[in-house]
Amino acid sequence: MRIKSENFTVEINPIGAELSSFRSNNAEYIWQGDPKWWAGRAPILFPVLCSLKGGKYSYSGKEYNMTKHGFVRDAEFTVAEAYDKKAVLEYRDNEATYKMYPFKFLLQVIFELIDNTLHTTYRVKNHNCNTMYFSIGAHEAYRCPRNDSEKFEDYYIEFDKADNYHSETLSPDMLINGETYPVIKNGHILPLEYKWFEKDTLIFKNIQCRSVLLKSKKSPAVVDIAFGGAPYLGIWTKIGAPYVCIEPWYGMPDEENHNGKIENKLGIVALDADKEFSWTHSITIHENINI
Numbered sequence: 001m002r003i004k005s006e007n008f009t010v011e012i013n014p015i016g017a018e019l020s021s022f023r024s025n026n027a028e029y030i031w032q033g034d035p036k037w038w039a040g041r042a043p044i045l046f047p048v049l050c051s052l053k054g055g056k057y058s059y060s061g062k063e064y065n066m067t068k069h070g071f072v073r074d075a076e077f078t079v080a081e082a083y084d085k086k087a088v089l090e091y092r093d094n095e096a097t098y099k100m101y102p103f104k105f106l107l108q109v110i111f112e113l114i115d116n117t118l119h120t121t122y123r124v125k126n127h128n129c130n131t132m133y134f135s136i137g138a139h140e141a142y143r144c145p146r147n148d149s150e151k152f153e154d155y156y157i158e159f160d161k162a163d164n165y166h167s168e169t170l171s172p173d174m175l176i177n178g179e180t181y182p183v184i185k186n187g188h189i190l191p192l193e194y195k196w197f198e199k200d201t202l203i204f205k206n207i208q209c210r211s212v213l214l215k216s217k218k219s220p221a222v223v224d225i226a227f228g229g230a231p232y233l234g235i236w237t238k239i240g241a242p243y244v245c246i247e248p249w250y251g252m253p254d255e256e257n258h259n260g261k262i263e264n265k266l267g268i269v270a271l272d273a274d275k276e277f278s279w280t281h282s283i284t285i286h287e288n289i290n291i
Contacts, residue, residue, distance in 0.1 A: 003085050005113045008285065016073040017089040018042050019107040019140060022118055022283065028222060029241035038238060041203035044109065044122070047101055047134035047208055049267070050201075051174035057262045058229070059102055059133070066100045068174075072107065083147075086112045103132045119285040123170035124277040125270075133262045135251020137234070138281055142214055142223055144192065144237075144244040151238055152192055152242065154217050157235065159188040161209035168203040168252075174257045176203070176266065179180035194239045201236045202235040205252065221287045227283035232267060248281050260277070273279060 003010050011061045019042035022030045033041045048057075048070045056065045072091060081088035090108045093101075104127035114230035126132040128263040144155050159165070182189055183202060188209075196202055205226075214223040227233065230248035237244045252267035262268065271277050 001079060001082060001087055002088055003083070003111060005085060005115055008118075010111060010113050011116055012087060012089065012111055014042075014077045014079060014089060016043055016075060017077045017091070018044065018073070019118075019120070020113070021287070023290055024116075024285060024287055026287060027146055027221065029146070029221075031143050032197050033165045037241040037243070037248050038141070040073075040139070043069065043139045045069045045134070045135070045137040045249070045251075046072040046107060046122075046124075047103075047105075047136040047197070049137045049249055049251035053173070053254040053260060054090075055173055056191045056260065057265065058260045060158060062102070063260075064100055064102070069098055070135075071097065077109070078262075080108070085114065086110070103134075104128050105132060105134075108111075116286070117282055119181050119280055120283045121280040124271065126273060126275050126277075127272045129273050129274065133220070133265070134271070135143055135249070135268060136277075136279070137230070137232075137247055137251055139245055139247050139248035140225075140283065141243045141244065141245045144214070144220055145216070145242060146221070147180070147219065150216060150218050152194065152244075156215055156217070157190040157192065157244075157246070158199055158213040159184070159190070159209045160184060160211045160213075161239045162188040163208060165190075165204060165207075165232060168205055170200055170203070170253065171256055173256075175201065175254050175258075176252065177256050190235075192238070192244060196235075196238060200236065203252070204233040205237075206231050209231045214244070214246065221285065224280040224282075224284040224286060226267075226284070228279055229281065230281065250279060
């Protein structure tokens with residue numbers, strides 16, 4: 001499905017409620033999913049993020065298996081509302097989800113395009129009589145480079161706050177092992193180099209900055225990603241791939257010493273019975289301007 005403003009068009013795939021295109025009259029900004037590198041574009045991560053220890057977790061004495069990043073990215077959403085500049089897609093618990101996740105829920109994803117800004121709201125409703133545990137995160141991949149005259153290393157990420165940025169270290173099983181390593185020292189610029197992704201993903205825990213800019217040294221267009229309060233940030237690509245994922249998260253990979261209980265999972269959201277969680281993050285495209 002498609003929503004439009006005067007100069008921008010957004011396309012959304014009902015499978016996974018995945019943002020599949022954000023383009024202007026001049027350029028496409030979302031990675032188009034070439035399976036040579038990675039077939040995804042912008043999957044929604046729910047109800048877990050990244051890897052579970054042993055691919056499983058437990059709740060109320062019962063064990064459940066779930067693949068990396070959860071099951072929603074492959075789920076078929078229903079279009080609940082559709083307008084020129086706004087769309088609401090939703091997905092509910094069902095017999096298939098109960099095998100992986102014992103909670104009753106409604107997940108709504110609301111896309112609203114206002115001029116050059118796409119606001120994406122994730123709304124989770126707990127339909128249980130007890131606390132529901134989940135994580136949720138965005139995984140948008142941006143074209144990088146966007147044209148043939150550039151290369152990946154011409155790009156950089158500019159954080160809105162100067163700080164000492166340290167990434168969590170991942171084990172071979174993609175679990176957090178409690179160690180960190182420095183990425184930026186008392187600064188706010190991350191030059192994009194494939195060396196950063198030799199250990200897979202840069203993961204920033206309890207990050208204080210609220211937005212980043214994806215910029216090129218050779219072209220003026222800027223992508224502004226606002227986290228909307230999300231406390232964790234992932235940055236990822238594959239070595240040699242022409243994209244970069246900038247991923248605000250409410251949740252984290254499992255720790256190596258995690259006891260397996262979902263309620264003890266690092267970064268887990270605990271939502272009380274019959275309550276609602278809502279989170280909005282935004283992508284703004286600035287063309288022909290350096291900010």
